[in-house]
Amino acid sequence: xxxxxxxxxxxxxxxxxxxxxxxxxxxxxxxxxxxxxxxxxxxxxxxxxxxxxxxxxxxxxxxxxxxxxxxxxxxxxxxxxxxxxxxxxxxxxxxxxxxxxxxxxxxxxxxxxxxxxxxxxxxxxxxxxxxxxxxxxxxxxxxxxxxxxxxxxxxxxxxxxxxxxxxxxxxxxxxxxxxxxxxxxxxxxxxxxxxxxxxxxxxxxxxxxxxxxxxxxxxxxxxxxxxxxxxxxxxxxxxxxxxxxxxxxxxxxxxxxxxxxxxxxxxxxxxxxxxxxxxxxxxxxxxxxxxxxxxxxxxxxxxxxxxxxxxxxxxxxxxxxxxxxxxxxxxxxxxxxxxxxxxxxxxxxxxxxxxxxxxxxxxxxxxxxxxxxxxxxxxxxxxxxxxxxxxxxxxxxxxxxxxxxxxxxxxxxxxxxxxxxxxxxxxxxxxxxxxxxxxxxxxxxxxxxxxxxxxxxxxxxxxxxxxxxxxxxxxx
Numbered sequence: 001x002x003x004x005x006x007x008x009x010x011x012x013x014x015x016x017x018x019x020x021x022x023x024x025x026x027x028x029x030x031x032x033x034x035x036x037x038x039x040x041x042x043x044x045x046x047x048x049x050x051x052x053x054x055x056x057x058x059x060x061x062x063x064x065x066x067x068x069x070x071x072x073x074x075x076x077x078x079x080x081x082x083x084x085x086x087x088x089x090x091x092x093x094x095x096x097x098x099x100x101x102x103x104x105x106x107x108x109x110x111x112x113x114x115x116x117x118x119x120x121x122x123x124x125x126x127x128x129x130x131x132x133x134x135x136x137x138x139x140x141x142x143x144x145x146x147x148x149x150x151x152x153x154x155x156x157x158x159x160x161x162x163x164x165x166x167x168x169x170x171x172x173x174x175x176x177x178x179x180x181x182x183x184x185x186x187x188x189x190x191x192x193x194x195x196x197x198x199x200x201x202x203x204x205x206x207x208x209x210x211x212x213x214x215x216x217x218x219x220x221x222x223x224x225x226x227x228x229x230x231x232x233x234x235x236x237x238x239x240x241x242x243x244x245x246x247x248x249x250x251x252x253x254x255x256x257x258x259x260x261x262x263x264x265x266x267x268x269x270x271x272x273x274x275x276x277x278x279x280x281x282x283x284x285x286x287x288x289x290x291x292x293x294x295x296x297x298x299x300x301x302x303x304x305x306x307x308x309x310x311x312x313x314x315x316x317x318x319x320x321x322x323x324x325x326x327x328x329x330x331x332x333x334x335x336x337x338x339x340x341x342x343x344x345x346x347x348x349x350x351x352x353x354x355x356x357x358x359x360x361x362x363x364x365x366x367x368x369x370x371x372x373x374x375x376x377x378x379x380x381x382x383x384x385x386x387x388x389x390x391x392x393x394x395x396x397x398x399x400x401x402x403x404x405x406x407x408x409x410x411x412x413x414x415x416x417x418x419x420x421x422x423x424x425x426x427x428x429x430x431x432x433x434x435x436x437x438x439x440x441x442x443x444x445x446x447x448x449x450x451x452x453x454x455x456x457x458x459x460x461x462x463x464x465x466x467x468x469x470x471x472x473x474x475x476x
Contacts, residue, residue: 005121006048010034011041011055011067012083021054024110030117036060038067045075046274049238051124052101052117057084057091065098072099073220074274076229077127079120083108143186146179147330148323152315156183163310164190169262171307172285174314177364180285181245183312188241193281196240199233204246212254213270216261222271234267238278247307248286248293255300262306282307317359317366324354327363331370332382341374347381357390419454422447426456 008030012018018034025032033048035041038059045053053071057064068080079101084091095103102116146157163170164187172180181200188198206214213222217232234242244250250258261267266277284307286293293299317324328346336343346354350373359365373386422440429435437447450456 005030005124006051007031007033008117009041009044009050009053011036011038011053011059011064013037013056013060017056021113024113025117028114028117030121038062038064038070041067042070042074045071045078047277050078052079052081052120054081054083054113054117057082057095065094068095068098068100074229079123081113081116081120142189146182146186147327148320149326150315150320150323152320153323156312156314159310159312160186161190163187165192167191167193167281169281169307169309170283170312171304171310172283172312172314173290174285174287174312175316175362176287177362178287178314178316179363180287180314181243183314184241184243184245184283184285187283188243188281191241191281193240197237198241198243199237200243200245201233202245204249208251208254211250212257215254216257216267216269218270219272222269226271229269232267232269234261234278234280235276237280239280241281241283244282244284246286246288247284248288248290248299252298252300255303259300259303259306262303317362321355324359324366325351327366328354328370331367332374335371335374339371339374341377343374343377343382344380345382347383349384350382350387353384353387415454418450419456422450422454423456426451 008025010018010021010025010032012021012034013036015036018036022032022034033044033050035044038055039062041053041055055064055067059067062070064082064084068082071078071080076099080099081102081104082095082100083104083106085106091103101120104112104116143157143160146153146160148154160183170184170187172183174180184200185198188194201211201214203211213226213230213232215232216234217230218226220226220229244258257267262282264277265279266275268275290299290304294301294304317327325346332343332346335341354366354369361368369388370382372388373382376386377383422436425436425439429439433444433447437444440447442450
């Protein structure tokens with residue numbers, strides 16, 4: 001079977017009939033779950049996935065017809081085959097009108113039953129293949145698509161390879177255009193779930209009132225316009241991965257529901273009461289300062305800790321300038337093939353212009369620049385004239401004079417800026433003096449001097465040695 005089939009649910013209050021159906025289906029390779037009542041069947045449907053249901057029309061307690069109606073109301077896409085020993089044309093019509101996929105009268109030949117089951121199995125496979133094709137219609141990402149030879153990028157690729165095979169929740173942080181979606185896609189492609197669906201949702205692109213329905217689905221009549229039941233994207237991602245981009249833009253009430261979902265995979269559709277459960281790996285990302293969002297009461301701290309099992313912090317392009325030309329060559333090769341305009345490379349002047357730019361839009365900006373240059377260029381090599389002048393982009397990086405300049409002296413503003421910068425770098429490296437000094441391009445002695453002058457919490461020599469030793473041990 002190209003697509004694995006979930007079991008068949010058999011609902012019959014006669015033990016011999018249940019055993020007989022299980023034997024016939026088992027001989028054909030179908031797995032089954034059998035229960036003796038409609039009530040038990042509904043409970044099992046809420047907990048497990050089935051590709052079809054076989055039920056008797058007459059059951060002790062809730063009848064097979066009532067069971068059929070409830071099943072159709074909660075799981076409209078689930079085929080139900082009805083069987084009965086009291087067959088009449090009227091009952092057959094009633095069963096079909098109630099939503100049964102087929103109707104068999106006892107006694108029936110095993111071939112009749114297997115024919116109906118085979119049709120339902122094929123229907124299920126087609127639906128699943130359609131879902132998989134829709135998921136694959138999006139651009140897929142792999143580890144080799146993450147371009148860069150800087151130490152940060154080499155470390156990033158190594159961490160992806162270590163984290164991807166697990167089911168751990170991942171939080172990806174970084175500025176817009178740094179490749180957060182690329183990292184999420186690479187994690188999925190290297191995971192044990194790579195053959196299952198990879199579902200992506202941009203939380204900032206969907207109105208707040210619709211995001212919950214998109215994520216968890218809704219029942220018929222849950223709100224104006226909900227004309228039928230709609231499964232959520234988490235159900236579509238069952239067995240695979242769901243990527244929530246711009247998660248910091250999610251409303252606080254929905255954050256609470258997501259937190260509950262992360263605990264055990266359970267959720268309730270909008271307007272519903274039935275608790276459902278899926279097996280999904282979640283990857284979240286945001287370009288916002290998550291700490292500032294938490295302090296401003298815009299993001300739940302408990303959700304941050306739940307998401308932050310593994311954290312990836314993507315460096316902006318300006319912090320890995322050595323990768324600029326490497327990435328530019330990659331995009332040049334890509335767009336040369338797409339646009340069918342062969343180019344031998346970048347001229348020396350063009351390279352210097354690319355290296356001089358600060359790249360506030362990061363890799364996404366560089367991609368656009370190379371595409372534009374290749375469209376305009378008529379020579380074999382990309383020339384500076386085909387590159388933008390970066391006037392607007394440069395202004396994005398250079399804001400006007402701060403308002404505080406009117407009330408504070410230049411010395412106090414410089415001290416404030418220096419204190420914030422040094423503190424930020426120290427926090428980034430967990431107050432590891434050696435690493436912080438290396439990033440600031442100053443000696444350890446000079447960093448300690450600035451920390452004393454700026455009244456920043458000092459680290460003793462003993463503490464520093466302990467930190468260095470711990471770092472060496474963790475890397476071995």
